[in-house]
Amino acid sequence: MIKVKINGQEQSWDGDPDLPLLWFLRDEAGLTGTKYGCGQALCGACTVIVDKEAVRACITSVNDVAGREVTTIEGLHPNGDHPVQKAWRQVNVPQCGFCQAGQIMQAAALLMDNPKPSHDQIREAMSGNICRCGCYQRIENAVHLASTGV
């Protein structure tokens, strides 16, 4: 029996310990905000925060996060008012929106680590997250905005 804390709640799993965290979150825990886009750590759609780090849930097993704290988009802020989320709305970032949970979690992790990232630092840190709709310009603007206070 594996125990993980997800968005502050204790969850347990007695199935395949190698099950990718992504599918545990989505299919077993019902937290569908975290998305599948590639399954190979190539697109960032599945990004969650484990302790204080952005992690790709598609290549992280449930076992890997045993006893650790996982934050998903649903748990980033109780009312959805994390500065990154607010900035995203002010800048009207999303098109289809499918990549955006991953983008937001990545941006939130970036700002925890580096509260005032430069243009190049943002572009580098966010480059693991694909947006097929092409919202990059707005994502960058929103990260800037979040870092300077929304």
Add this chain to the structure above:
Amino acid sequence: MNFIDNPRRLRGFEKHIRVEKVSRRSILKGLGITGGFVLAAPVMSRQALAYETGAGKMPHGVVVDPRVFVSVAPDGIVTIVGHRSEMGTGVRTSLPLIVAEEMEADWSRVKVQQAHGDEVKFGNQDTDGSRSTRHYLIPMRQIGASARTMLEQAAAKRWGVAATEVKAVNHEVVHSASGRKLGFGELAGDAAKESVPSVEGLKLKDPKDFRYLGKGQVGIVDLHDITTGKARYGADVRLPGMKYAVIARPPVTGGKLVKFEPEEALKVPGVEKVMQVQGWPWPSKFQPLGGVAVIARNTGAAIKGRDALKLVWDDGPNGKYDSVAYRKELEEASRKSGLVLRKEGDADAALKGADKVIVGEYYIPHLAHVSMEPPVAVADVKGDKAEIWAPVQSPGGTREDVAKTLGIPEQNVTVNVTLLGGGFGRKSKCDFALEAALLSKELGAPVKVQWTREDDIHNGFLHTVSVERIEAGLDKSGKVIAWRHRSVAPSIASTFAAGTVHQAPFEIGMGLVDMPFEIANISCENPEAAAHTRIGWFRSVSNIPRAFAVQSMVGEIAQATGRDQKDMLLELIGSPRIVKPNVKDLWNYGEPQDSYPIDTARLRKVVELVAEKGEWGRKVPKGHGLGIAVHRSFVSYIATIVEVAVDDKGKLSVPRVDTAIDCGTYVNPERIASQIEGAAIMGLSLAKYGEITFKDGKVQQKNFDDFQVVRMDDSPVVTNVYIVPPGPDTPPSGVGEPGVPPFAPALINAIFAATGKRIRSLPIGKQLEA
């Protein structure tokens, strides 16, 4: 069973190709919605509305009925139905916003409800072809105006005054003479009893009174849900007792399963069942390819189970499809004459007599859509009833195809449309929903079919692969006197009918025969090409290779004659005029020529606008270059300037993009900008990296590592968008797709300016290195 032999509808295909059949169908069946009024197409009588569109020719045409689209609750909340699919264009916001504008509803008290697939009720729902605003601006205004009129009539009756004395203003009806007011909620019950006014008598708002239309201050309705993870896509649907499935499909188009061994898969924890899925012979429109499904308690287990399957396939007739050899075939075909589609003057003779002939042979390979959300669908089939939840661009077509595939009546099928995590044309094909329906029927339980990214790349409906060969003949003065363009590419029609070797009217009408240059001798030809995989619509479709070829050729002519690219472009476009190509039944994106002619004044205008705003001719640093291109598609006009920087190792970056668009009357300029910003990135992705190749009949790429798309660190640093203000009666035109085609040629022309290298084959890949 092969649906091609089936005399029943071939949806999606026929609407473009079989014109007569379409118009027969467009004599709306199912007019008998009790009480409501449904207009026979076209809705827009010329006197009343100044322009006609092709909306009425779409399957099931247009429905203008406030009782179908609008409801007002006693608490004042106005619910407006969005009947098109939201894949990122903002349509789920824009169309209801038009209704709210016209009915004087306060947007903060409006809820949007997604329509299920029911075209008899809602009218055509095919969300493709950049059509939503152009087909629905006026119908949505009429629906809003009807609702407003009914509310006004109800208030007037209540007060015992003439309806002309009252006026709806911001969610209430006001009688200014007496100062009385009633909220929409208070009038809801009475308004519902009012008869629906006739369209002819409706008064539409004066555009100067618009609060929302053309302003762009309204965010998309799903913005909060998207940023909090609550937005529900196809992948997010969960039903009690639902099973999770992934399917192993034939790796070669037209291949068949020979045998499979399920034993190892069944040992994977969480796997519950392995079963065969029915497949249809190729080509069969959107029917499933068949294969073996692994059913599990979660998607992760299903994927692991599938990896453990032992499978033997018979690859069938396409087992030798090889992109290297196929490219040679296309190139050879392009060097010989083909079916002549447009002929003006005598291009052959003029080329022979020309002082100089410039030849460009341009190649663009297959592309995959890779929408961020791979295909996925949930189905719950019980007896002769089926319910589907899926991210489909074609809710009505999906309903029909599910009914046909299961052999049940269409009324027994409910298609719930979720948000789409990107579409780009892939989700116009409902094969994934059909797979889910077949599996659910057999399992007797709800099931979700999830395509992996690898499935998406291996078993999609790819963008065609093409060689576009253009020969331009110049006289002594450098004037272009002859133009011969041969386009060779397998057609989308091949997915519907075996033996297709020529492109369909809707493909040749995308930048081949509608070429707008003022040249005396023109020949547009289409040599034969047979398909060896499933070809489908991809955002912008054939406009991608055509704009790449035509606009690169403009750059080449400028280069050969030592002229400025922009000046050359304007010279070729020529005088402001309506172009009437000598083409039988010219396809015009389904629109009448009267409302949507090929207007070179508008084409010139976007070139001039982007040149001015984008500072064409500005000095750029060493290693940088500017390129320009213009293209009319989806009846919109778009010009783009790209600034490229190529370093000494051949690595390219894009510091700046400027795009001017003339899309006629528009609804939401903020979403237009986001579409154009995104189009630049999709254009850069395909130009820089986009290539799907085949060997031994199989796609060689598998995921985002070998089918790359632009990421933030190589995306344009800034994209500026300029929208041409519409004239008073300019009909709306496309936005979702037209931004993509001019990007690649503008980039390629910029690369030439920066490096002196002329790229004729996409993707650029490593061509600039060394």
